[in-house]
Amino acid sequence: MAQNPGKSNKTKVPVARKRLRLGLGIMLTLLLVVGGKLFMVQGLDVGGMAEAALAKRLTPMVLPAQRGKILDANGAVLASSIIAYNIVVDQTVNTNTATFHRYDDATGKLNEISRDQGITELAGLLGMDVNQVRASLTGEKKYFVVAKDIKPELEDRISKLYIPGLSSEGVSKRVYPNGSVAGGVIGFLQDGTTGQAGIEQTQDQILRGTAGKRVFEIGADGLRIPVATDELTPAVDGSDVKLTLNTDIQYFAQQAIQSQVNKLNAEWGSIVVMDTKTGNLVAMADTNAPDPNDPGKVDAKDRGVRSVTAAYEPGSVEKMITAAAVIQEGKSSPLDHFTVPPALTIDGQTFTDAFEHGTEERTLAGIVGWSMNTGTVMAGSRLTKEQRYNWLKNFGIGEQPDIGLPGEATGILATPDKWDDRQQYTVLFGQGVSQSTLQTVRAYQSIANDGLMLQPRLIDSYINPKGEEQKVPAKDSRQVVSKETAQQVRDILESAVTEGEIKDAGIDGYRVGAKTGTSEAPREDGLPGFDGYTASMVGMAPMDNPRFIVQVVVQRPKGNIYGITNGPVFRSVMSQVLRAYNVAPSTGTAAHLPQFVK
Numbered sequence: 041m042a043q044n045p046g047k048s049n050k051t052k053v054p055v056a057r058k059r060l061r062l063g064l065g066i067m068l069t070l071l072l073v074v075g076g077k078l079f080m081v082q083g084l085d086v087g088g089m090a091e092a093a094l095a096k097r098l099t100p101m102v103l104p105a106q107r108g109k110i111l112d113a114n115g116a117v118l119a120s121s122i123i124a125y126n127i128v129v130d131q132t133v134n135t136n137t138a139t140f141h142r143y144d145d146a147t148g149k150l151n152e153i154s155r156d157q158g159i160t161e162l163a164g165l166l167g168m169d170v171n172q173v174r175a176s177l178t179g180e181k182k183y184f185v186v187a188k189d190i191k192p193e194l195e196d197r198i199s200k201l202y203i204p205g206l207s208s209e210g211v212s213k214r215v216y217p218n219g220s221v222a223g224g225v226i227g228f229l230q231d232g233t234t235g236q237a238g239i240e241q242t243q244d245q246i247l248r249g250t251a252g253k254r255v256f257e258i259g260a261d262g263l264r265i266p267v268a269t270d271e272l273t274p275a276v277d278g279s280d281v282k283l284t285l286n287t288d289i290q291y292f293a294q295q296a297i298q299s300q301v302n303k304l305n306a307e308w309g310s311i312v313v314m315d316t317k318t319g320n321l322v323a324m325a326d327t328n329a330p331d332p333n334d335p336g337k338v339d340a341k342d343r344g345v346r347s348v349t350a351a352y353e354p355g356s357v358e359k360m361i362t363a364a365a366v367i368q369e370g371k372s373s374p375l376d377h378f379t380v381p382p383a384l385t386i387d388g389q390t391f392t393d394a395f396e397h398g399t400e401e402r403t404l405a406g407i408v409g410w411s412m413n414t415g416t417v418m419a420g421s422r423l424t425k426e427q428r429y430n431w432l433k434n435f436g437i438g439e440q441p442d443i444g445l446p447g448e449a450t451g452i453l454a455t456p457d458k459w460d461d462r463q464q465y466t467v468l469f470g471q472g473v474s475q476s477t478l479q480t481v482r483a484y485q486s487i488a489n490d491g492l493m494l495q496p497r498l499i500d501s502y503i504n505p506k507g508e509e510q511k512v513p514a515k516d517s518r519q520v521v522s523k524e525t526a527q528q529v530r531d532i533l534e535s536a537v538t539e540g541e542i543k544d545a546g547i548d549g550y551r552v553g554a555k556t557g558t559s560e561a562p563r564e565d566g567l568p569g570f571d572g573y574t575a576s577m578v579g580m581a582p583m584d585n586p587r588f589i590v591q592v593v594v595q596r597p598k599g600n601i602y603g604i605t606n607g608p609v610f611r612s613v614m615s616q617v618l619r620a621y622n623v624a625p626s627t628g629t630a631a632h633l634p635q636f637v638k
Contacts, residue, residue, distance in 0.1 A: 104210040105249030106505075108278035110226055110239055112287045113320070113500060118226050119216050119240070119332065125195040125208040127166070127186040131179040133205030142202045158203045165198055166190075177205070189213065216332040222290045224345045225283070225324055225445065225498070228332035237335070237343055239281060239499075242444050246502060249278030280503040284320035289313060292616050293325035297592065300609045301327045304597035307572075310347045311609075312481045313617055314589045316580065319485065319494030319514060321443065322588070322617065324348075324478075344447055347477040351449040352574050352595070354480055355559030356411045358470030361483060362420045363408050363532055365431035368525045371422035374405045374532050377637045384414040389462045391417050394558070394602060405532045406635030409540025411556060413469045420468035425456040428467060434520050435483040436493065437475050442515075443498040451475035470557060477576075481591050484578050487533070488586035491526040493518050534583045535633035544607030545579055547615050549625035553586075554579030554610065561596055572596035577606040581614055584628035587621070590614045 110119035140158065141150040163173040166187050176186045186206070190198070195208050214229050227238020235244035252275030293311040301309040313323040328342040335343055366372040380402045384391045393412050407415030420428060432438070438453030452474040456464070463472035478496060486493035495515035503509045521529075533553030536542045545554040556577050560570035578591035590613050592606040617623075 103252035103273075103275045104212045105251050105275040106277040107212055107214065107249065108247040108280040108503075110247070111280055111282045111503075112222075112285045112290075113283065113322075114286065115282070116287045117217055118222060118283070118285075118287070119214060122213045122215060123192055123210060124189040124213055125192065125210050126188050127190055127195070127198060127206065127208055129177050129184050129186055129203075129207070130205040131177060131181045131184055137204065140202070140204050145200070153202075158201055161201055162186075162198065162203060162206070165194060165201075177203070214332075218287060218291075219333065220329040220331040221287060221294065222285055222324070223330040223332050223335075224326050224343060225285065226332055228330070228335045238332075238345070238445060239283070240332075241446050243281050243499070247278045247281060249505075250276040252276070277505040279505065281499060282501045282503060282509070284315075284318075284322065284497050284500045285324070286322050286620065289613075289617055289620060290323045290325060293323040293613050294327075294329060296609050296613050297325050297594075298327045300592070300594060300606065301597075304594060304599065304604060306597040307595045308342070308346060309592070309594045310345075310350075310477055311593075311613060312347045312477050312589075312591050313613065314481050314485055314496065316485050316488040316494075316586050316589055319497045320500070321478075321496055321498050323613075324498075345445055347481075347593075348441060348443065348445050349447040349449055349476070350595075351451040351474040351476050352561060353472070353474055353559035354470040355557035355574065355576065356413075356469055357480055357484075357555050357557035357576055357578050357591075358468070358473070359408050359411065359416050360487065360529060360533065360555055361431060361435050361437075362416055362428075362468045363404060364435075364487065364521050364525055364529045365427065366404070366419050366422055367528050368431075368521045369423060369427065372404050372419050374528050374633055375403045376419075378402050378404065378407060378415050378418050380407065380412060380415040380418065382414075384417055386417065386421065386465065387461050389465060391465065401637040403634055403637060405535050405633035406540070408532050408555070409536040409542075409633075409635050411541065416469045417465045420465070425459065425464050428464070429453070429456045432467065432473065435486065436479055437473060437483070439479070441476070441478050441482060441496050443478070443496050445498065449476045449479075451479060471559060477591055477593050480576075480578055481589050484580060484589050484591075486520045487526050487529050488580045488589060489526075490523040491519055491521040493520045530580075530583055530586070531631040531633055533580070534631040535635070537579075538630050538632050539635050542577070542579075542607065544605055545577065545610050547581060547611055547618070550581050550618060550623075551583035551626040551628065551630045552579055552581045552614070553583050553631075556606070558601060573601045575601065575604050575606060577610045579610055579614065581618060582623065582626040583630070584626050587623050588614065588617050590617065 104123060106123055107121035109117055112118055139152050139154050142153045144151055159174050160170055163170040176184060225238050227240035228236050229240055230236040235241035253273045297309040297311045309327045311325040314321055324345055324347050326346050328338050330338045330343045381399050382397055391413050393414055402415050404419055432453055438451055440448050440450045466472040482496055494517050497514060499512050501509050501511045530553055533555055534551060537545050537552050537554050542554045542556055545552055554577060559574050561572045561574050563569050563571040574595050575597055576593040580586040580589050590610055592609045597604050
């Protein structure tokens with residue numbers, strides 16, 4: 041049978057069209073799926089893939105804050121920081137690539153640079169051998185230090201070489217230009233970052249500032265991607281801390297006390313210098329002071345400031361407080377008459393003096409001027425036990441000075457109900473009580489300042505990065521004794537130099553008042569008893585208008601304790617201070633209170 045060609049063609053056309061439509065539909069569906077997927081990934085990024093890729097490319101760089109300086113009273117730098125950079129490399133990044141691309145900031149184009157050229161340029165900037173630099177950039181280490189302590193301007197030039205895998209990290213280097221001068225006061229840093237001792241420790245938050253951060257994108261080739269993320273959070277530098285110390289006086293005092301300790305083969309010594317009108321500490325000198333650049337060279341026990349950390353029995357310097365108390369309470373006057381026996385027995389307790397004498401007719405001034413324990417107990421016994429305790433408290437004994445140094449001692453002042461039969465009297469001449477050198481100096485400052493006690497000051501001000509200075513206010517002052525009582529006590533102290541036993545404290549052209557102290561030092565091994573002595577001298581000048589207090593302390597000197605004197609050291613330091621501050625010589629008449637009753 042013959043076929044019908046017309047019918048066959050009509051049948052095939054619809055089928056082909058259907059197949060074409062089906063194919064187009066499948067293709068459109070596939071395109072829609074792929075396009076939707078691309079939209080989801082690139083547009084909506086539901087799975088966070090774009091963020092993950094970006095995060096992988098982002099590289100943070102810490103920008104160290106400049107640590108604030110520590111300055112002396114005249115602005116001399118005691119501690120400062122230098123910002124530097126370490127150049128580091130990830131050796132695994134493109135170590136076998138012969139060329140890399142460098143972005144040209146001027147033209148905005150990428151230039152092809154050979155690896156050898158990059159290494160040669162880097163070596164030239166660092167001043168290093170080319171082969172050494174090539175070896176540093178070649179290997180399998182993810183982190184390798186190529187160069188240390190690079191200055192910021194050089195680091196900027198190195199960063200513009202755009203060498204794959206090469207980066208920098210900021211570091212802050214602390215410098216102490218005066219070495220051990222005031223080393224214990226200044227302190228030092230732990231691991232170059234955190235204050236470990238002294239002002240560096242207590243003022244760490246003020247000095248350290250806040251680090252900044254820079255975040256930029258690095259491509260797979262290890263190069264920074266131009267015109268990409270580049271976020272900068274600037275560092276906030278720390279503030280400077282200005283102290284009350286005078287570097288020149290500090291240096292002189294350290295030399296003087298070190299010489300005295302060496303001469304006497306003593307364990308340690310310290311000197312404190314205070315301005316009586318402000319409470320400002322001009323010097324706090326210690327022997328074996330640490331150099332903050334290398335504090336490990338001295339023993340840990342020598343790295344602090346002993347004038348605030350070491351509490352000891354003050355000895356006879358405490359007799360000033362007893363004299364002030366009995367005068368203020370109306371129980372005695374400087375010229376009151378006391379019949380002083382060679383040995384005094386009271387309440388079953390016997391007291392003697394450091395020198396042999398018979399029964400003597402003494403004034404209160406003569407008792408203090410010749411440092412008589414017997415006469416001091418006689419005068420102090422006119423006070424009740426509560427009054428003795430209260431007057432020690434009034435003069436700051438048992439009260440931490442709180443000048444901004446770590447480890448400041450409070451000392452030991454037991455309450456009267458805990459005193460035994462002997463201690464109730466020994467506190468009158470500085471035994472059975474312990475205090476720091478600075479606590480003693482503070483007590484004497486009140487007498488020098490007409491009875492008004494000012495709290496000691498070591499931190500004068502803070503200076504922010506803008507150069508704005510904020511003074512640290514003085515702490516509350518208090519009137520300890522009347523102006524009249526203070527003057528009478530000053531006359532007693534001056535007479536101890538002009539008529540008493542402390543003549544070697546005198547300074548030509550200036551009126552001086554002073555008091556010595558000697559006490560037994562507790563055993564170092566912690567066992568009961570004593571081992572050696574503490575010898576001290578504290579004085580003020582000029583007595584017509586006292587401006588400065590100086591105290592010298594020597595711990596465990598060798599030899600006959602009664603042949604030891606700190607007078608020449610005191611005189612040397614006080615003379616230097618008076619000259620440095622242009623204090624005019626005395627014009628008034630020195631006090632010469634009689635030491636004996638005629």
